[in-house]
Amino acid sequence: MSLSPLPADTAPISPLRHAWRRALLPLTCLGLLLLSLWWADALTHDVKRWPGQRLDVAESLVSTSERPPAQASGWQPTRLPDNWKETRPDGPPAVWYRVPFSAAAVDDPAVLIPRLATSGQVWLNGSRLWDGRSTRPQDTFSWNAPLLLVLPSGLLRAEGNLLEIQVQGLPRYRAGLSHVQLAPQHALVPIYTWRNLWQKDGALISSVVSLVGGLLMLLLWVRTRRDPMYLWFALATLAWAARNSNLYLNELPVPIDAWATLVRGGHAWFAAFFGLFVLRFTGTSWRGFKVALVVYALANSLPSAGFVEPMLRWLALPGFALYFPLLWLLLRKGWRDGSTESALMAATALTFLALSARDGLLLGSRLPYEAYYLSHYSGVLLLVSAAWGLVARLVNAQQGLSRLNAELEQRVADRTAALQAANAAKTRFLAAASHDLRQPVVAIGLLIGLVREQVQALDVRRLIDRAHDAVMAMEKLLQGLLDLSRLDSGVVKPRFEGVGLQGVFDAIAATEAATAQAKGLRLRVHPTTLSVRADPLLLDQLLRNLVANALRYTDRGGVLIAARRQAGQVCVQVWDTGRGIARERQAEVFEEFVQLDNPGRDRSLGLGLGLAIVARCAHLLGSRIELRSEPGRGSCFGLLLPAAPALPAAAVRPGAVRPLVRQRVLLVDDDETVRVALSSRLEAWGAEVTALDGLPAVQQWLADRPFLPDLLLTDHRLPVGNGLQVIDAVRAACGPIPVLMVTGNTAPEDIATFSASGIPVLHKPFPAEQLLAAIGRIAGLGVFELSELS
Incomplete structure (x- = not known):
């Protein structure tokens, strides 16, 4: 399934920036068009600025001989350049030219022939300087390239030098001979290099760029199958690379008429694939227009040996008729989007149209004969701008995904923070609520335990057992909440x-x-x-x-x-x-x-x-x-x-029914009910209990200190001070006696404080056996069997 085209820019832009981008569209189109026309005109008429002597007076003779004809009759005066499409459209495919010149005032003379089409040879004063005929493929020069020849001093005469040039080719392919430029070698080499770059090597570079770009885009489409737009672009680029191959090949692999059909078909298929790409790029669904593009490409792929010119004339107008709507679509998209990529693509498309029209004039002999084709450069520029647009789309899509990922991560982080805050609030709520519940629950549990031990009547015992079960259920709930709070606090x-x-x-x-x-x-x-x-x-x-x-x-x-x-x-x-x-x-x-x-x-x-x-x-x-x-x-x-490693099992030592006999316990709790219940429970186990309600009472008791306690049990939350201060005061006065913190505080910060202090803590509520076990551990009294406490 293909995806709909993405907008060129996914991020919102300001109105001022959008207006500037819109203004950039006509400026880019006009500027690039004027620049390309100036460049094309400069390359078309560059021969006017060449140094040296222009040799344009010659004689011509129709002949297929291997060597320059010796007869003096039959030579016709000819003005160079000689374009066979105009001078002899139905003439034979071989002509000899004689070009007289004098090199007396020229040091290290050389000649530069801008165009010698399509093959031939050059002689100087009866000696062959160059052979570019197809019988010597390794030496065959492309008809689209300039020819620079150094004139050997041993072959030159003081006066009456003669260049004899043979040209072989078909008139319908712009065969003929341009003028010959005579100048010192050092003056012609830079010109030859420059012209060869634009006339031949540049075509090779543009084809390589198109081929590589097309293959990469085709690979991208094959790997992702994301959008047929990328397939159309890849096929258009590959067709353009194949179409331009005739501009740099030294010798064609097939007959020239068949090659001309392939070149024309490549140009048409490029236009068709590019049109399909533009339709997809602009989000336009013109089914009839798509059919017209394919029909146009198929018509241009028909063989046309001997009918090249009529075919070109017949198909040029439909080609322009199909291209103008594509140009309008690009201009409209560039105006609507206000994007740099769309503006550049529209500008290069307009430039391609202008240079294609210029090449059409050249093909129709409306421009100087020594001029050469340039539309392949604008075609590469068009493909590069399209590739830029596609890459920009991919980049913007990636940036959009990155923004979505960042927003998603931020939302997840916000949600996580909110959940953590809610969890912390829940923990604080449970801790605060359970503290207030634990005080009465622990007192009820201890008192009911004492009552169960003393009441023997069965009917009353059953009621007490039910009350005990209810208290145990509440203790289990509070203990579970305490465990969750303790484990969630991070202090365990x-x-x-x-x-x-x-x-x-x-x-x-x-x-x-x-x-x-x-x-x-x-x-x-x-x-x-x-x-x-x-x-x-x-x-x-x-x-x-x-x-x-x-x-x-x-x-x-x-x-x-x-x-x-x-x-x-x-x-x-x-x-x-x-x-x-x-x-x-x-x-x-x-x-x-x-x-x-x-x-x-x-x-x-x-x-x-x-x-x-x-x-x-x-x-x-x-x-x-x-x-x-x-x-x-x-x-x-x-x-x-x-x-x-395996460890032996720990032994369990039984205790006694009254395990705290002769143990003097200092108990501190501000809740009177809890204080009384704890005192009663401890005394039932044989302990001597001194119960106080807070830090001031402890300080007053320590001032008199009637005895040295064996154990300190204290609550943490007190009206004045807290349990840690009580512990500090008692130990300062009585030494390092065993201490047990008995508290209902389960807030994470309180648990962290207890953990940092190292003080043993027993959280309310708790069953009596758990209290006794905790006392036994901290006081060194051993571990008690639970069965002995019932």
Whole structure:
């Protein structure tokens, strides 16, 4: 499928600049036309400025002899130049000329013959100087080139020198002889070089330029098939290169009549292809005009041996009739677009028309005989301007694509920034909202836990259990939001070390065994001795979420936790025989709050945060989750991690029912409900608790300091000061005692502050066993079995 032509300039321009470009069109056309006409006139009449003596008096004799005729009779006085199309249009194709001259006053004499068409020979005083007949192809001179001959001093006479020149050719191809210029050799060499450049070598250069440009454009079209406009331009350029070959070939490869037909056909096909190009370039659809162009080219391709002149006359007028509409289309486009490329193309097209008309006058013998054709130069200029226009289009199209890409990248960057800002705002909102929720939730959870331990009545215990379940659900939601906020904040820095997978698998299986048993599922761990290099906390959180998710969405069968080597790494996998996930929806499950099979938002089916946390943990571990799933048959979540040397599993030391006996705890929290709940919980574990409401109370207590505390538990957000200031004050007075920050702050900047300080942090809300485990770690009291805390 071809594309519509692109405008020459895709970028908007100002009205003033557009007006200037419009004014440039007539100025360019007029200027280039006048310049080309002046140049053509200068080259047409350049012989008038040649130095030396013009030899134009001669005698001629019709003869086909190999040597100059010796007879004195039959020679006719002739004035040079002698154009056979005018003097002997029906005459024989061979004439001898005798040109007398005197070289007595000329040093190092030479002669320059502007035109000797189409072949022949030159003699000086009975000796041959040059043979350009077709019997000597290697010496044959093109009829379109000038001839410079140095006159040997050994052949010259003091007086009565005679040049004898034979000319062979057909009258209909402008055969004949120009005048002969006699001058010193050093004066004629520059003139000969200059004239040979314009008359012959320039044609070769223009053909090579056309050939290379046409092949490149044809290759571009073949590679892209973007627009037939480029094909028409390539074919026009190649036709023009072939058409101009007769201007520089020394000897034609076929008979001259057949060659004339090829040249005329090449010119016509160039015009046809160029016309198709102009129609496409200007966006014009003239079907009848396209047919006329093809018919014109076919008519000019018919053989015309012996009828060259009539054919040219008959086809010249239709050619001009077809060319004028193309010129008008280019001028109209240049005016409308106001583009430099269109103006230059219109100007060169007008110049080509003018020089083609000039060459037509030369072919009809309306110009001096020694003049030569020039339209091939304007044709190359026309093709160059067209190539410039096409290149400009490609460049403008590329610039347009670059601008679109830049705009797209900017829009993507803006959208990314907006999404990042929205995500940061969401994180700040969740952090602020969860802080206010965590305070009462943690207090309720601790108090309900105490009540459960003390109430024995079954009916009251059932109500307390339901309240406990509701608090646990709220704690899970807030914990999930906290995990997302913490992972999104960028302050979580993984601490990579060797992690034995069997211990991690066993701990997860022990935690989730009750859930699996309640649903009638098998939770299996494939024994392994493999270890991986990972952050143990992130890996544990990731696998726990995967296993919990698998158990939640599996109704029969079971869940398998396994690991295997894979190309120097370890692939950790969680398999299930659950409901499965359709391929087109697998990417959605890693987004926040997405639950494909829970439109009613049943809390028992989770909150839709587990897999979002899993994806973030995998990213921090330098990996990603691979998911394979088939609806109705189950899923497999996999994680590739670097392998590590095998490690022994860590032992778990049981604790006691009252593990904090004789531990003196300094508790600081501004919320009275939380303060009372924490105090009650700690005291139930055997601790001696001193509860204070803020930094001023702490400073006052430190002034008296009735005892040295074993542990400091403090909130971060306080009415006066903050938890870090409390810690600094207590440690300044009591030394480096163990400290635990208990806070509901989850803003990214607060998490970053906590991480930089190195203070252990426990985020509200939390279950009682998590609080006890955190105290055990920082106070060096060991790890407690959760079963002993119920």
